[in-house]
Amino acid sequence: MSDLPPPDHDDARAAAEARRAADEARLAAQGAKWRSRSRRVALYRRLLPILILTLAGGALTWTVFRTVISGVERKAAQSREVRFDALMFRGQDAQGRSFLVGAQGAVRDPQTGRFRLNGPVLRLNLGGRKVTELTAVAGTYDEAARTVIIGPNVRISDGGSGFTLTTPEAVVDTTTGVVRGDKGVQGEGPMGVISASSYTIYDQGERVVFQGTAENKVRAVFNPAGEG
Structure with a gap:
């Protein structure tokens, strides 16, 4: 007689392997999402200080520009007085x-x-x-x-x-x-x-x-x- 396991034992093993494969796929997908999110966070961390410096520089430049223009206009008006x-x-x-x-x-x-x-x-x-x-x-x-x-x-x-x-x-x-x-x-x-x-x-x-x-x-x- 043959020593092969009963058919129901093979089905259980196949189901377990399928679940394990599904879990591994799910973990792999979550890992990919986490790595993608980590890369975005790292990118934002690099870009945010640059964006802040750019905005601050723009505001400072505009303030200096308006101050210079106001000074020029005031001097021009005073020169005509x-x-x-x-x-x-x-x-x-x-x-x-x-x-x-x-x-x-x-x-x-x-x-x-x-x-x-x-x-x-x-x-x-x-x-x-x-x-x-x-x-x-x-x-x-x-x-x-x-x-x-x-x-x-x-x-x-x-x-x-x-x-x-x-x-x-x-x-x-x-x-x-x-x-x-x-x-x-x-x-x-x-x-x-x-x-x-x-x-x-x-x-x-x-x-x-x-x-x-x-x-x-x-x-x-x-x-x-x-x-x-």
Whole structure:
């Protein structure tokens, strides 16, 4: 008789070999995927610092470029500006009254033609019965529009009555000699004190009108013994 194993034993061995072959194939596939992923990670690790350096370099280059361009534009604008020391303009309003616009220094904007004033001083009604003088920290003179805007720390002195107004801003129309301001005003002189939300000075200082609002009314305290 033959010593061959029963048929069912051969089937079990074949099934075991098939499972082992399937496991080996699966392990081989997983190993291939892991090696592929490892290569990608290694590549990313090499490329990421290069990408970061490239982006950082690009950002730095753009910043430097914009800084240089801004500096060039600023220098070009400054080179077109005209600077003056101890600037002084003289003129007359529509009534023939003389006025003076002066400043410690000024810069003329070539695009607008306006003058930026440093330490401006205005004198209205020159040669008249009383001269009104305005001083401030800074201002703008539009010669074409014949308008002067000065501020902050505006001080308006009336040489005739000795009254002095302080206000954040004053707008002067050199054509009419009218001075306006709507940012509040405080006044003090021999006649007393006054405060208001806005003011208008007419006839180059001959007449002053104070105005208030519902929240900030005109308030005044007069000195009966005062002169003027």
